[in-house]
Amino acid sequence: MPLILAGRKIERVGIADNDRYARQSVKSVVEDADLTPLPEKGPLPDLDIFVKSVMRLADAVICEHRLRHGKYARFDGAEAVARFYKSCFPAVLCTAWAKADADTIRKYRPYIPALIPARDADSDSIVRGIELCIGEFRNQFTPGRKPWRTLVRVEDVDTDSVPALFYVVLPGWNSGEIIRLPLDLIPPTFQDRIRPGIRFHSLVNKGAESQEELYFDKFEFD
Amino acid sequence: MVIDAGPGTALPEFLTEEDIRKIDVLLISHADRDHIEGVISLIESQNVTIDVIRLNTDSMKGSKLWDDLTYELDQANRAGNLQFEVGDKFVRQFGRVDHVPKMDAHIPLILPVIKEYGPEAFSPRGSASDTAPTASPCSRGVAGASTDQQLNAKIQLSYPLNYI
Numbered sequence: 001m002p003l004i005l006a007g008r009k010i011e012r013v014g015i016a017d018n019d020r021y022a023r024q025s026v027k028s029v030v031e032d033a034d035l036t037p038l039p040e041k042g043p044l045p046d047l048d049i050f051v052k053s054v055m056r057l058a059d060a061v062i063c064e065h066r067l068r069h070g071k072y073a074r075f076d077g078a079e080a081v082a083r084f085y086k087s088c089f090p091a092v093l094c095t096a097w098a099k100a101d102a103d104t105i106r107k108y109r110p111y112i113p114a115l116i117p118a119r120d121a122d123s124d125s126i127v128r129g130i131e132l133c134i135g136e137f138r139n140q141f142t143p144g145r146k147p148w149r150t151l152v153r154v155e156d157v158d159t160d161s162v163p164a165l166f167y168v169v170l171p172g173w174n175s176g177e178i179i180r181l182p183l184d185l186i187p188p189t190f191q192d193r194i195r196p197g198i199r200f201h202s203l204v205n206k207g208a209e210s211q212e213e214l215y216f217d218k219f220e221f222d
Numbered sequence: 223m224v225i226d227a228g229p230g231t232a233l234p235e236f237l238t239e240e241d242i243r244k245i246d247v248l249l250i251s252h253a254d255r256d257h258i259e260g261v262i263s264l265i266e267s268q269n270v271t272i273d274v275i276r277l278n279t280d281s282m283k284g285s286k287l288w289d290d291l292t293y294e295l296d297q298a299n300r301a302g303n304l305q306f307e308v309g310d311k312f313v314r315q316f317g318r319v320d321h322v323p324k325m326d327a328h329i330p331l332i333l334p335v336i337k338e339y340g341p342e343a344f345s346p347r348g349s350a351s352d353t354a355p356t357a358s359p360c361s362r363g364v365a366g367a368s369t370d371q372q373l374n375a376k377i378q379l380s381y382p383l384n385y386i
Binding site: 143146148149150151153169171172173174175176199201206207 | 235263264267287291
């Protein structure tokens, strides 16, 4: 039975997860929400083909982040969710790797309205996640996701690590908390300007309650 | 008039919801983190213009956070979103203001709202410190305050103001 969320019909939900047991678990959650699950067995060698296929067959999609394990896919779930978002197709990232893979997910976070820890996945959280996506497509952001022009102060840079990292403070969010970011978050033309003490502006959802939820988009340097 | 600003986005959210695009005067009582983080948040958003900003300087002025604030003030000034006199010129013209004579001012309060702190928090008892709640006035719960919750309070201002 289809759900009508913000005027949009949601009936079939694609599922991408490299672990077949986890895929089965998400399938049950989707059924609990009275929706029709469309689990993808893989392998998924091409992101573009996967996205087009899901958009043709389903009304929304749920992705795990670590899809490369077992050669299930040649892309990460966060990248896939971001691609769906940019096509205004509701996509939820549901993963147990949210904290462990925070650095790789961060780059795509502006386009991931709903990141649900695997242990919290249930019919309500999935439906809520789809609703959040549809809301953002209409420029309706929750306070924790609304973008604000924000001052960023660089505290330290670690180019020896792989990937290279830098550490920042957002004085207008919480001046007492240091945030670790991957250097490739910054456009390549500006990366050599990242050094301790410099300041720049970025669009940040500074209504976020924890640093894991923060995203950074559109960078302004003097 | 805005007196200090708590942390986060509550104040800019509130101003946006109320379609307040201009602040006549922004007073910062002191440079503690919980008073100026929100000022930085307000200025960096570029959603409002501020005619006059007055800062009461103190020992925190040497902190990185203070540097962040002056950086934002400079940026806002260059962008034309803020008019303020910097240091010497203003001081030479008017002299250092160590004390503002006591004055009565009738100021309608629009934030925080009554439900958050109760009417007794705003009873007109004299000094600014009596009327201003010590907790952040900009908690998330007050961001959508409606105008019918406005409270008028008569307060007295009697603390020294310096100017940057």
